[in-house]
Amino acid sequence: MEILPILRALKRNKVGAILVTLQIALTLAVVANALSIIQYHMSNMGRPSGMDEANIFTLQNHWVGEPQNLRASIADDMAALRGIPGVVDAEATDAYPLLGGGWGWGIRLKPDPHSGGVAQTTLYFQDAHGLEAMGLKLVAGRWFSAAEIGEWDMNDLKGSPSAVLTAALAKRVFPTGNPVGQVIYLFDTSPVHVVGVVERAQTPWPAQGFGDAWAEYSTFLPFQFMNNGLSYVVRARPGQLTAVMRATPDRLLRVTRQRVVDQLIPFSETRTRAYQVQKSESWLLATVVGLLLAITVFGTVGLSMYWVGQRRRQIGLRRALGATRLDILRYFHTENFLIAGTGALLGVAGGLGVSLWLATHLGTARMSPLYIGIGAVTVLVLSQLAVLGPALRASLIPPSLATRGL
Amino acid sequence: MLGYYFELAIRSLKANVVLTLLMIAAVGVGIGASMTMLTTLRAMSGDPIADKSARLFVPQIDVWGPDSRRQDPSDQLPDQLTYRDATALMRAHRAVRQTAMYSMGMDVDPGTGRPFQASGRATYADFFTLFEVPFRAGAPWSAKDDEGRANVVVLGAKLAERVFPGSNALGRTVNLDGREYRVVGVLQPWNPVPKFYDTTSGGFANTEDFYVPFTNAVERQSESFGNQNCSALPPAGWDGLLASDCIWLQFWVELPTAAAVRDYRAFLHNYAAEQRSSGRFHWPPRVELHDVSDWMAQQRVVPEQVRVNTLIGLGFLVVCLINAVGLMLAKFGSRASELGVRRALGGSSTDIFLQCVVETAVIGLVGGILGTGLTALGLAIDRALLAPGAKNVQLDTLTSIDGGMLAIILAVAVASTVGVGVFPAWRASRLQPAWQLKAQ
Numbered sequence: 074m075e076i077l078p079i080l081r082a083l084k085r086n087k088v089g090a091i092l093v094t095l096q097i098a099l100t101l102a103v104v105a106n107a108l109s110i111i112q113y114h115m116s117n118m119g120r121p122s123g124m125d126e127a128n129i130f131t132l133q134n135h136w137v138g139e140p141q142n143l144r145a146s147i148a149d150d151m152a153a154l155r156g157i158p159g160v161v162d163a164e165a166t167d168a169y170p171l172l173g174g175g176w177g178w179g180i181r182l183k184p185d186p187h188s189g190g191v192a193q194t195t196l197y198f199q200d201a202h203g204l205e206a207m208g209l210k211l212v213a214g215r216w217f218s219a220a221e222i223g224e225w226d227m228n229d230l231k232g233s234p235s236a237v238l239t240a241a242l243a244k245r246v247f248p249t250g251n252p253v254g255q256v257i258y259l260f261d262t263s264p265v266h267v268v269g270v271v272e273r274a275q276t277p278w279p280a281q282g283f284g285d286a287w288a289e290y291s292t293f294l295p296f297q298f299m300n301n302g303l304s305y306v307v308r309a310r311p312g313q314l315t316a317v318m319r320a321t322p323d324r325l326l327r328v329t330r331q332r333v334v335d336q337l338i339p340f341s342e343t344r345t346r347a348y349q350v351q352k353s354e355s356w357l358l359a360t361v362v363g364l365l366l367a368i369t370v371f372g373t374v375g376l377s378m379y380w381v382g383q384r385r386r387q388i389g390l391r392r393a394l395g396a397t398r399l400d401i402l403r404y405f406h407t408e409n410f411l412i413a414g415t416g417a418l419l420g421v422a423g424g425l426g427v428s429l430w431l432a433t434h435l436g437t438a439r440m441s442p443l444y445i446g447i448g449a450v451t452v453l454v455l456s457q458l459a460v461l462g463p464a465l466r467a468s469l470i471p472p473s474l475a476t477r478g479l
Numbered sequence: 480m481l482g483y484y485f486e487l488a489i490r491s492l493k494a495n496v497v498l499t500l501l502m503i504a505a506v507g508v509g510i511g512a513s514m515t516m517l518t519t520l521r522a523m524s525g526d527p528i529a530d531k532s533a534r535l536f537v538p539q540i541d542v543w544g545p546d547s548r549r550q551d552p553s554d555q556l557p558d559q560l561t562y563r564d565a566t567a568l569m570r571a572h573r574a575v576r577q578t579a580m581y582s583m584g585m586d587v588d589p590g591t592g593r594p595f596q597a598s599g600r601a602t603y604a605d606f607f608t609l610f611e612v613p614f615r616a617g618a619p620w621s622a623k624d625d626e627g628r629a630n631v632v633v634l635g636a637k638l639a640e641r642v643f644p645g646s647n648a649l650g651r652t653v654n655l656d657g658r659e660y661r662v663v664g665v666l667q668p669w670n671p672v673p674k675f676y677d678t679t680s681g682g683f684a685n686t687e688d689f690y691v692p693f694t695n696a697v698e699r700q701s702e703s704f705g706n707q708n709c710s711a712l713p714p715a716g717w718d719g720l721l722a723s724d725c726i727w728l729q730f731w732v733e734l735p736t737a738a739a740v741r742d743y744r745a746f747l748h749n750y751a752a753e754q755r756s757s758g759r760f761h762w763p764p765r766v767e768l769h770d771v772s773d774w775m776a777q778q779r780v781v782p783e784q785v786r787v788n789t790l791i792g793l794g795f796l797v798v799c800l801i802n803a804v805g806l807m808l809a810k811f812g813s814r815a816s817e818l819g820v821r822r823a824l825g826g827s828s829t830d831i832f833l834q835c836v837v838e839t840a841v842i843g844l845v846g847g848i849l850g851t852g853l854t855a856l857g858l859a860i861d862r863a864l865l866a867p868g869a870k871n872v873q874l875d876t877l878t879s880i881d882g883g884m885l886a887i888i889l890a891v892a893v894a895s896t897v898g899v900g901v902f903p904a905w906r907a908s909r910l911q912p913a914w915q916l917k918a919q
Contacts, residue, residue: 088906092805096798103794110787137586137594138657174680186711189549227702227720230712260712333586333596353861354784357515358791360857364508365795372802375501379809431787 079408086380093376094416097452100369101420102427105448107358109428109440114351120288122170123239123273124340125208128161128309130318131169132337134325135302143299144224146329151202153328154305157320159313162205164306167198167225167298168277169207170291171347175277180246180292184262192245193287195276196259198225198296199237206306207274212240214253214269217295225296232261233294237269241289259292279347314339366451370459377405377463388467389474398468405464406457413456417449424448481837488838495810499842502806506846509799510892511853516785516792518858518884523683523781527671528611532771535609536732536740538747540564541765542724543710555777556767559679559708559726562697564750569603573746574732575739578603579693581728582677582705587688588654589642597638597688598704599655600677601696607633607664609733610676615639616649617664620692624663628694632660636668638688656699660691673780675771677729679706682780703727744768800899803842807900811835811907822912832908839900840893847892854888855880 083090140146147165154163168175175197179190197203201219204211214237221235236257243252256264274291309317322334345352381388388401428440492499526532539556542564548554560568565579580602588594606612607619620631632653639648639662652659673682700717705727713723720727734740744766751764769777811818818831858879880888 089805089808092801092808096801096805099794099798099801103791103798107791110784135586135596137588187546230715333594335596350784354788357788357857357861361512361791361795364512365798368505368508368799368802371501372505372805375498376805376809379498379813382813431790 075404075407076411079404079411083408083411089376089380090412093373093412094419096369096372097413097416097456098419098423100365101417101445101448101452102424103365104362104452105420105424105445106428106431106440107362108448109444111355111358111362112441112444114348114355117279118344118348118351120275121273122275122340122344123207123209123271123289124170125308126340126344128311128314129208129340130307130309130314130321130338131172131340131343132305132307132321133302133335134165134305135333135335136329137331137333139301143301144297147297147303149328150305150325153324154307154321155202157317157324159310159317161208161308161310162202163308164200164202164206165298165303166203166306167300167304168195169197169304169306170275170277171279171343172277172304173279173347178259178292180242181258182246184258184264186258186261192242192290194238194242194290194292195278195287197274197291197293198298199293200295200297203293204271206308208308209274210272211237212270212272213251214267216269217293221295223296224299225294226299230260232263233259233265233296234263235268235295236265237271237293238267239274239289239291240270240272242287242291243267243270245290279351366455369452370455373409373456373459374462377409377460378466381405381463381467384467385470385474388470389472392470392472392474401468401470402464405460405467409456409460409464410453413453417453420452421445421449480833484834484837485841487834488841491810491814491838492841495813498806498810502803502810502842503846503849505799505802505806506843506892506896507849507853509796509803510847510850510888510895511857513789513792513796514850514854514884514888514891515857515861516789518854518880519861520781520785520789521884522672523785524775525672526772527673527675528771531611531733534733534735535771536734536743536768537774538568538730538732538743539767539769540747540751541760541762542726544760544762547710556765557708557726558778559706560728560730561724561726562721562728563724565728565730567750568730568732571746571750573743574734576605576609576733577731578606578609579728579730580606580677581693581696581703582680582687583696583701584704585655585689585691585701586657587638587642588657590654597655599689599691599696599701600687601691601693601701603693605733606690609731610671612669613667615665615667616647617662620663625692625694628698629692630658630660630695631663631692633664633666633690634662635666635686635688635690639665655689655691656701658699673775675775675780676731677705678775678778678780679729680704682775682778697721740768796895800895803846803896804899804903807839807842807903808906811903815907815910818907818910819912822910828908831910832904835904835907836897836900839904840897843893843896843900844889846896847889850892851880851885851888 134150136146151163151165154160175195178194178196180192180194181188181190199217200222201217204216216237217235223231223233238246238252246252246257247255252267252270255267257267259265271293273289275289276287276291307317307321318337318339321337325332325334391401424445425440432439528535538560539558540560541556542561543557560579569577569579580600583599583601584596585599586594587597603625604619604622607614615636617633619633620629624631632655634642634648634653642648642653643651648662648665651662653662654660670686674684674686707725707727709723709725711724713719713725732743734743747766747768748764751760751766754760755762755764775781821831822828
C-alpha cells in the first residue's frame with residue numbers, strides 16, 4: 074500500500090534506519106541465545122532425580138576412629154534410623170543423585186576388558202532397602218534380596234553377580250528386547266546379570282557438562298559400601314520429614330557418641346545446592362534480557378519522538394492534503410515494522426549463527442528455532458508498542474501547521 | 480576552551496532531559512552488564528602465581544595406552560599420575576623442586592569439645608616453596624621429615640585459629656586421626672584463584688586445612704578424597720592401590736630454564752621408554768609437560784558458561800552503544816539550527832565537532848559512573864546467589880571492584896561512548912550553516 078513512499082522517505086534517513094535495524098538484530102541475537110541458555114538450565118534443574126524427593130533427607134556419617142566391626146556398626150545405625158517413628162526406610166550408601174561425587178564406570182557387552190564400553194554409568198552400592206529408602210520405581214524385574222548383598226570394600230574389590238539398571242541406561246545398552254535376564258560386564262570377565270529396571274535415577278553429577286550425556290545412566294549393585302564415611306539416605310512418611318530430621322542426630326548419638334554427623338539436609342536442599350550456579354546464571358541472563366529489551370524499547374521511543382518532531386511540517390502537509398489521523402498512525406507503524414522486521418530477519422540469521430558458533434566452539438546446546446521465533450515476535454511487538462506513543466503524537470499534529478511558517 | 484565546551488555540554492544536556500537520561504542509561508546499563516561479566520572472567524582466568532607460572536610444570540605419562548582414548552576425541556593423556564610413577568619421579572629428583580601429592584582428610588581431636596573432620600593434603604616439603612605458600616610462623620618441614628615419614632603438620636590459618644584460638648600453635652601438637660602431630664608451621668590465609676595445583680575437584684575450591692608429609696599419609700593408608708581413576712579394578716588392599724595403574728596423584732616440578740624443561744622432557748620420555756622395554760607399557764612412549772597457563776586451559780578451569788556470558792555481555796554493550804549513537808544523532812540533529820547559528824557567527828566545523836565530542840564524553844563519564852554502580856550491584860548479586868558451599872573467599876575479593884577495575888570501567892565507558900560519538904559529532908559539524916539559517 075504505502076510501502077514505497079515510506080522506503081523513499083527512509084532513504085533520506087539512512088543512518089537512523091540502519092542503526093535501529095542493527096540494534097534490533099543484535100538485541101534479538103543476544104536475547105534468543107540467552108533465552109535458550111536459560112531454558113537449557115531450567116530443563117536441567119527440572120529433571121526429576123527419580124527418588125521420592127519430597128520425603129527424603131540425607132546425612133554424612135563418619136565414626137571417629139575405625140569401628141571394630143564396620144558392618145555391625147552400619148547395621149546398628151540402620152536399625153536405629155528405621156525405628157524412628159515416621160521413617161519408611163533408610164540405607165547407608167556411597168552416593169545418591171545430585172550428591173556431587175560418586176563412582177563412574179564403563180559397561181561392556183563382551184567379557185574382554187579391552188573391548189570398548191557401550192555406555193558410561195555411575196555405580197550405586199545398594200542393600201535390600203535401597204529401593205524403598207530412595208523411593209525408586211521398579212518397572213521390570215526385581216530389586217536385590219538381603220541374601221545377595223555383598224561387601225564393597227576398597228581393600229578387597231570383587232565383581233558383582235547382579236545389577237539393576239535405570240530405564241534410560243537399559244535402553245542405551247539393550248536398544249531392543251527385554252533387558253532383564255541379559256548380561257553385562259563391568260570390572261572383570263565375570264558376567265553381571267541384569268535383574269531389574271527402575272524408571273529413573275539420576276547420577277550424582279547434576280546434569281551439566283560431562284554428566285549430560287549420561288545424566289540418567291545409573292547402575293545399582295548389591296553391595297554394602299564398606300567405608301568409614303557413608304551417606305545415609307532416609308525416607309520419611311509424607312508430612313513427617315521435619316520431625317524425623319529433628320529426631321535423627323540424637324537417635325544416632327545414642328548408638329555411639331564417637332561419630333561426626335554432618336550435612337543433615339532435606340533432599341530439596343541438595344537439589345538447590347546442585348543447581349545453585351545454573352540458577353544464578355539464569356537470573357543473571359534473565360536480567361540482561363529484560364534490560365536489553367527495555368533499552369531497545371526506550372531507544373526506539375526516543376528516536377521515533379525525534380523523527381516525529383523532525384517531520385512535523387511534512388505530517389501537517391499530509392493532513393492538509395487529506396490524510397486522516399489513522400493514515401499518519403499507520404505510516405509510523407508501517408515504517409517501524411519495515412525497520413524492525415528487517416532487523417528481526419537479520420537477528421534470526423545472526424542469532425542462529427551465534428548459537429551454532431557457541432555450540433561448536435564452546436560446547437553449549439544448540440538453540441531451538443522456537444526461541445529465536447519467540448524472540449523475534451517479542452522484539453516486533455515491543456517495537457510496535459514503542460512507536461505507538463510517538464505515532465499518536467504525530468497523528469495529533471493539526472493540518473493547519475502546514476500553512477504556518479510557509 | 481574545553482572548559483567552555485564542558486559548560487555548553489551541561490547546558491545542552493539539561494535542555495533535553497529525557498534524551499540525556501536515555502543515553503546515560505543506555506551507556507550505564509551496557510557498561511554494567513558487560514563489566515560484570517568481564518570482571519568475573521578476569522578473576523577466574525587470572526594467573527594464580529604470576530611470577531613463576533612459566534616455571535611450574537605438570538608432567539603427564541601415557542600409562543593406559545592409546546586404546547583407552549579411543550572414545551575421547553581430545554586425545555588427552557591421563558591428568559594425574561599413578562603411585563608407581565609419581566614415586567619414581569620423586570626418587571629421580573631431576574627437577575629443582577618437585578612434589579607428588581593428593582587431597583585427603585583426617586579427624587581433628589581438639590582435646591576439648593567434639594572431634595571434627597578437616598581437609599588435608601599429603602605432599603612433600605617442596606610444596607611450600609614451589610607454590611610460594613606464605614607462612615605466618617614456622618617453616619616447611621624438612622626433607623628428612625619426608626624421608627622419615629615424620630608426624631609433622633603445617634596448619635592452615637583457619638584450622639590453627641580453630642584449634643589454638645588466640646595462641647601460638649607453633650611447636651604444639653595436634654591430634655589427627657588418633658596420632659599426635661607436631662606443628663612446624665602455620666600459614667597465612669592463602670587461597671590462590673584458580674586453585675591451580677589441584678583442579679580435579681573443581682578449579683575454585685578452597686585450600687586445605689592442613690598439610691602433612693606424603694610419606695606419612697601413605698604409611699598411614701590415608702585414603703584419597705580426590706579423584707581416583709582406574710582402567711581396571713585395582714588389586715586388593717592399600718598395597719594393591721599403590722601397585723595399580725589407578726591415577727590419583729598430582730605432580731608438579733619447578734624447571735627454571737628452557738634447558739631444564741628440555742632435559743626434563745627428555746628424562747620423562749626415557750622413563751616411559753624404559754617402562755615399555757621392561758614390558759609394562761605396550762605402546763610407544765608418550766609424555767607431556769605443561770606449564771600453569773597451559774594446564775589451566777587443558778583442565779578447562781574457566782567454565783565455558785563464563786565465556787559465553789562475557790560474549791553476551793559484550794553483545795549487550797554493542798547494542799547499548801548503537802542505541803546511544805541513534806539518540807546522539809537525534810540530539811545533535813534537533814540542535815541543527817543552533818549549531819548553524821554558531822557556524823554562521825564564525826565557529827569552524829572543528830569547533831562544532833569538538834563541542835559535540837565533549838558532550839558525548841560527558842555522557843560517557845556519567846554513564847560510566849552509573850555503569851560502575853551497576854557492575855558492583857551485578858557482582859554482589861552474583862556472589863549472593865552462589866551457595867556458601869561453593870564460595871571461594873579469594874574469588875569473592877577478586878570479583879569486587881578495586882581501583883584498577885574502576886579505572887578500566889570508566890575508561891571503557893568514556894572511550895566507547897566518545898568512539899561511537901565521533902560519527903554523530905562529525906555529521907553535526909558537516910551541517911551547512913546557510914541551510915539551517917534559512918529554515919529559521
